[in-house]
Amino acid sequence: MKQENYGKAVALRHELHQHPELSNEETWTKQRLMDFLQEQTDLGIVDKGNWFYAVYRAGNDRLNIAFRTDFDALPMDEAIELPWASKIPGKAHKCGHDGHAATMIGFALEIDQEGAANNTFFLFQPAEETGDGAIQCVDLIKDEQIDEIYGYHNFSGLPYQTISAREGTTHFASKGMTIHFEGTPAHASQPEDGQNPALAIAKVVQALPGFTELKENTGKVLATVIQIAVGSEAFGVSPGEGDLKLTIRAYAEKDLNRLQTNVETFVKELASQEQLQVGFTYQDEFPETFNHKENVAKIHQAAESLGYEYTELEKAYRGxxxxxxxxxxxxxxxxxxxxxxxxxxxHTNAYDYRDENILRGVEMFKALANMTDQ
Structure with missing residues (x-):
């Protein structure tokens, strides 16, 4: 990567870090990235509203290869001293999406100047943190007849600048599940006059291990209690409604679907017994992330061609x-x-993206953009 392009990418990363925006609110971030590419490259830009992509076209007989970056921040305060610290209280790039976006910008600069063996699509995606960003952008695959797509994440706990991947599932599927119970309030001295959902919620919590440990499960299954909310600080009132919030998670989507069905069935039967109404809502829904064997092989090949250390991940990440x-x-x-x-x-206060990883990410993307199936 040219030193000038690296410098521009790092400077932009610091600028993005100072102006974090949360999922589906990334209007300034998106516009800044688009403006940069329009000012600094001759790439085609396709504006899709919440998201956009840039294009380098090598020819009709070439592969269509897409590369994805995310650019949303987290609802966290900047808690460490940084020259490029967040200027917005309660928002910070504590996952490194500023670095991912800067990597894509550096990659775009390089391809614009040097070309590539294949048609290259630079996909800038919002809202990864809430799980609804990729689903907004997935039409790119059909519209541009994408043959392959790649992405990366910086990751702590892995050796510095080592490239890592695995075949098959690499991230668990998950979703946020809210179970809302409706009963009737009563005076705390006469709780039998109402329907308090507290006991029903306790029974659901106690039943969860039985669903996550089924022999039919093909891999790890988790149900994590996130919040229990029943009543208020009114000691004279037996509450009439309450919420149980869970994150349900599984190595395989079929196990996640089975868990959801089992919990819903159990809760509905319990609610009927306890004379409660019940409803379910879902958010932050993520599919399992599945890596195709041949594309993992290309990542390994790219790393080796660049002299980068490569390791095969033994386990999928639960996140x-x-x-x-x-x-x-x-x-x-x-x-x-x-x-x-x-x-x-x-996702911790002490974290900041390591600028040096921009260079490594750009070189990996360049190597993959120039691979052919011949």
Missing amino acids: SEDFGHYTKCTKGAFFYIGNGEEYPQI
Whole structure:
């Protein structure tokens, strides 16, 4: 990567870091990225509203290869001293999406100047953190007849700048589940006059291990209690409604669907017994992220060609990633660049993206953009 392009990418990363925006609110971020590409490159720009992509066309007989980046931030305060610290209280790039976006910008600069063996699509996606960004952008696969798609994430706990990937499932499927119970309030001295959902919620919590440990499950299944909300600080009132919030998660989507069905069935029967009304809502829904074998092989080949250390991940990550929507529609793979085994974890106050990983990400993308199936 040219030093000038690296410098521009790093400077833009710092600028993005100072102006974090949350999922589906990334209006300034998107416009800044589009403006940069329009000012600095001759790439075609396709504006799709919440998201956009840039295009380098090598020829009709070439592969169509897409590369995806995300650019949303987290609802966290900047808690460390940085020259490029967030200027917006309660919002910060504590997952490194500023670095991912800067990597894509550096990659676009390089391809614009040097060309590529294949038609190259630079996909800028919003709202990865809430799981609804990729689903907004997935039409790109069909519209541009994408043959392959790649993405990466910086990752703490992996050796510094090591490239890592695995075949098959690399991130668990998950969703946020809210169970809302409606009963009737009563005086706390006479709770039998109403229907308090507290006991029903307790029974659901106690039943969860039985659903996550079924022999039919093909991999790890989890149901994590996130919040229990029943009543208020009114000691004279037996409450008449309450919520149980869970994150349900599984290695395989079929196990996640089975867990959801089992919990819903159990809760409905319980609600009937307890004379309660019940409803279910879902949010932050992520598919499993599945890596195709041939594309993992290309990632390995790219790393070796660049002299980068490559490691095969032994286990899928329990955390979710919406990149899986793309690999349901075309071949592709998601890989990782190590921040260091002792580096602060993403989504923590001490974390900041390591600028040096921009260079590694750009070189990996360039190598993949220039691979052919011949």
